[in-house]
Amino acid sequence: MAVITGVTCPVCGTFCDDIELIIENNVIVEARNACAMGAAKFLNYSAHRTKKPLIRKNGELVEVSMDEAVEKAAKILVDANYPLMYGWSNTSCEAIRTGLELGEEVGAVMDNTSTVCHGPSILSVQDVGIPSATLGQLRHRADLIIYWASNPWSAHPRHAERYTMFSDGRFEGSTWKSYLSRLRGVMSRKKIQRASNLVLKQDFCFTPQVEEGLPSSVHQKRRRTIVIDVRKTRTADAADCFFQVEPGTDYELLQALRVLVNDGELDVDEVAGIPIETLEQLADLLVNCKLGIIFFGLGLTMSKGKHRNIDAAINLTRDLNKRTKFLIMPMRGHYNVTGVNIVFTWQTGYPFAVDLSNGYPRYNPGETSAVDILSRDEADATMVIASDPVAHFPRAASKNIAKHPLIAIDPEVTPTTMLADVIIPPAFVGIEAEGTAYRMDHVPLPLKKVVEPPETCLSDQEILQRILQKVRELRRDMN
Amino acid sequence: MPKLDVLVLTGRTIEQGKGKEMGKLSKVYLDDVVQCNIDPQDMKTLKLKQNTNVKVTTNFGSVVLKAVKSPRAPHPKMIFISYGPWASMISDPRTNGTGMPSLKGIPAEIEPAPNERVLSLQELVNQLKMEA
Numbered sequence: 001m002a003v004i005t006g007v008t009c010p011v012c013g014t015f016c017d018d019i020e021l022i023i024e025n026n027v028i029v030e031a032r033n034a035c036a037m038g039a040a041k042f043l044n045y046s047a048h049r050t051k052k053p054l055i056r057k058n059g060e061l062v063e064v065s066m067d068e069a070v071e072k073a074a075k076i077l078v079d080a081n082y083p084l085m086y087g088w089s090n091t092s093c094e095a096i097r098t099g100l101e102l103g104e105e106v107g108a109v110m111d112n113t114s115t116v117c118h119g120p121s122i123l124s125v126q127d128v129g130i131p132s133a134t135l136g137q138l139r140h141r142a143d144l145i146i147y148w149a150s151n152p153w154s155a156h157p158r159h160a161e162r163y164t165m166f167s168d169g170r171f172e173g174s175t176w177k178s179y180l181s182r183l184r185g186v187m188s189r190k191k192i193q194r195a196s197n198l199v200l201k202q203d204f205c206f207t208p209q210v211e212e213g214l215p216s217s218v219h220q221k222r223r224r225t226i227v228i229d230v231r232k233t234r235t236a237d238a239a240d241c242f243f244q245v246e247p248g249t250d251y252e253l254l255q256a257l258r259v260l261v262n263d264g265e266l267d268v269d270e271v272a273g274i275p276i277e278t279l280e281q282l283a284d285l286l287v288n289c290k291l292g293i294i295f296f297g298l299g300l301t302m303s304k305g306k307h308r309n310i311d312a313a314i315n316l317t318r319d320l321n322k323r324t325k326f327l328i329m330p331m332r333g334h335y336n337v338t339g340v341n342i343v344f345t346w347q348t349g350y351p352f353a354v355d356l357s358n359g360y361p362r363y364n365p366g367e368t369s370a371v372d373i374l375s376r377d378e379a380d381a382t383m384v385i386a387s388d389p390v391a392h393f394p395r396a397a398s399k400n401i402a403k404h405p406l407i408a409i410d411p412e413v414t415p416t417t418m419l420a421d422v423i424i425p426p427a428f429v430g431i432e433a434e435g436t437a438y439r440m441d442h443v444p445l446p447l448k449k450v451v452e453p454p455e456t457c458l459s460d461q462e463i464l465q466r467i468l469q470k471v472r473e474l475r476r477d478m479n
Numbered sequence: 480m481p482k483l484d485v486l487v488l489t490g491r492t493i494e495q496g497k498g499k500e501m502g503k504l505s506k507v508y509l510d511d512v513v514q515c516n517i518d519p520q521d522m523k524t525l526k527l528k529q530n531t532n533v534k535v536t537t538n539f540g541s542v543v544l545k546a547v548k549s550p551r552a553p554h555p556k557m558i559f560i561s562y563g564p565w566a567s568m569i570s571d572p573r574t575n576g577t578g579m580p581s582l583k584g585i586p587a588e589i590e591p592a593p594n595e596r597v598l599s600l601q602e603l604v605n606q607l608k609m610e611a
Contacts, residue, residue: 011500036493040507041500048502115578123577155491230488231551231559247486247557247584298490303583306575353578369578390607391503391564394572394580395540403611414503415564418604 007448009038010090010430013332013440014156014163026451028431035157042431049411050425051454061423066456070463073383073422074470076405077106078478080381082357086370087387089113089334092435092447095460096336096343099385102468105475107357109379111370112340113333113387114352117298119365120307121330122341122351127307128314133293133327134441135162140169142327144289145225148313149250149299150331153234159331164295165225165238172223179238214281215241226282228253229299243282245272248304254312257283261319292326298333332440335430339438374400383407385460386429390415409463426460427453433460480590481525486557487535487585489570495561504600512563513597515544517589518552527591534592535560535569537585542568543595558589564603 007019021042022030031042053069054061064072077083085108088096103110114122124130138145145164152159160166168174217240218224227236228243228250236242245253249272256271260283266276286292294317300309313328320326332338341351348354350363353370366372370389373379374397382401390398391414401419408420417423427433432453438444453459458466498508515533517525525546527533533546535558542565549559560566562582571581598606 012496037496037500040497044501044505048504111578116580116582119578151491154493154496157493157496230557231554233551234493247488299583301579302489302581304581306577306579306581365578366574366576369574371572371580372574372578375572388503390567390604392562392567394570394582395568395607395610396572397580398567399607399610402607412502415600415604418601419608 004448004450007450008335008430008437008445009034009041010335010428010437010447011037011041012156012335013337014159015335015437015439015445016158016162017445021450023451028451037157045411045428045431048413050413050417050423052456053425054423056421066424066458066466069422069424070466070470073407073424074467074474076381076407076422077102077108077383077467078471078474080106080379080405082379083108083381083383084111084370084373084379085109085383085385086111086389087113087385088340089337090386090429091336091460092429092433092437093336093339093343093444094435095385095429095464096340097347098461098464098468100344100347102464102471104356105468105471107359108383109368109370109373110344110348110354110356111368111373112337112344112352114337114341115365115369116371116392117333117337118301118330119352119369120301121296121310123307123365124310124314128311128318130314131317131321131327132329132441134443135439138291138293138327138329139163139167139172141171141291142169142293143172143223144285144292145223146228146292146294147225147235147239147331148228148294148296149230149303150295150297151229151233151235152295152331153238155297155333156331159295160225160235160238164293165223175223175225175240178217178222178240213278214285217241218285224285226285243274243278245274249273250300250303251305251309251312253279254309254316257286258312258316258319261287261316261323286320286326287323289324289326292320292324294326294328295331296328297331329441336437338440338442339436339444342438342442371397374398377403379404381405381407383409384416384420385409385464388414388416390419409460411457424463425457426463427457429460432457435459435461482588482590483521483525483556485521485587485589487537487566487569487583487587488557488559489562489566489582490559492561495563508563509600512561513545513565514547514561515589516549516551516559517546518555518557519548520553520555521558521589522546522548525589525591532592532595532597533589534595535587535589537569537571537587539571539585540568542566543592543597545597546591558587564600565597568603
């Protein structure tokens, strides 16, 4: 039995680096410190995997050698006029770098999953900049946490524990005790309600005391958490204060707060379903904190307004910095989606949606982005690596992936691999292969190799290197 | 059959997150991504019972899902579906020049579908192949 400490978790953008794995006979038998998603990956990653390369022949997927699969993949890419190479966020920076070399060689459109996650945030950052920090700084210093249209309880389960409301920083403490006492109160009320129902044999409605405006807890001298969302998520349950906004009205709310923070007046009764008096109190709270942080999620990028919502959020942060210290950070989803933006930018100058078909990089989201290219049926071949677009792209885009040759470099069985013509299963990066990835706050951390992969599985980088070599050979033969 | 105009919200749940790491063929994943979380009052309006089938139709397609009472209510006239192949069948591909499709706040119509069944993952993939 071996205990490996300091393992990074290859799941979400929080990219926890304190995982301890217990290994027995090349199998992970226990994952300590991991959240539900992390443990699910470490303990089950191999349950539905493909171990040998497959090629579709006469409609059926058949096992082939690695050389044959690599040759077939290379031929598809060489024969294509406008191939799309998509995914990248669940692999290492080293593999992404090799992938970009391959994309340049075949004149592909290179896009990554930020196109359907924080792509609009990147557009905004390019427009108006971003005042941000590392998560360590926020853990120690932030006294006002705002999760806006973000639900870390489900998407980044250890974010609150490691960096915000439940973490003990040097200058700001954890608020788990106040959360527990609130939870006890809720449970007691439920018990009373159940007992009353039994005794009185009728529905007894316990009327909680309704506070006007913000709850008193947000004025205490300690770290406070506010959640702003269209639904009362589990993160909202744990927060000091929750604002339920009407769907599609975040932009109005952000701009209204900007007016109030700048000492303006609003001649309306409510904005986004929130009374103006409450918003004035919220603006006071923002201005009077020592260091505030807005963590925003896909509720802003995927809904009406898209990058304009982020413009407004960053501008609110900028306005707040005239009065106090305030920062803002996108809650990145995949563990290396930040890294893919960084490597793309190093190599091409642009973070996503990069068209290399002209022999030089061109960037025009809306035109050169994966969903648009696929919806217009422009790509005549697709290579997907470390992603599952068929499960997550709108139907209009997915059906056109199915229409043309599809290469999938993915160890798992997914809707994308179910449609693929060539499947090359790699080793799992961060478990069976090492590399580098970037946490959501742009801190690079190493991915460890903790178990040996099956003999038939190479790393993503090695597979891409082999395809690149074969592409060069094929092109040389053609010339 | 009663019908209701709603907004569709897609998103992450911890079960979906766990399930995708266990594998897209795992029961945890498949059970979660076919659920349509509906406000209890809307369930009453539509005369729906827990785990009965509903059809959700947008301008971009329709899909049959399993109706469940939302644990995160109230959110009247707003349904929640976890990210996954079923939600993608009805999502809006228009990106408004940003590259990002509209995956939250899609106008839709919801109705009980007691005589229709929820497609399996293989059937859904086959449907995409047929449409290609």
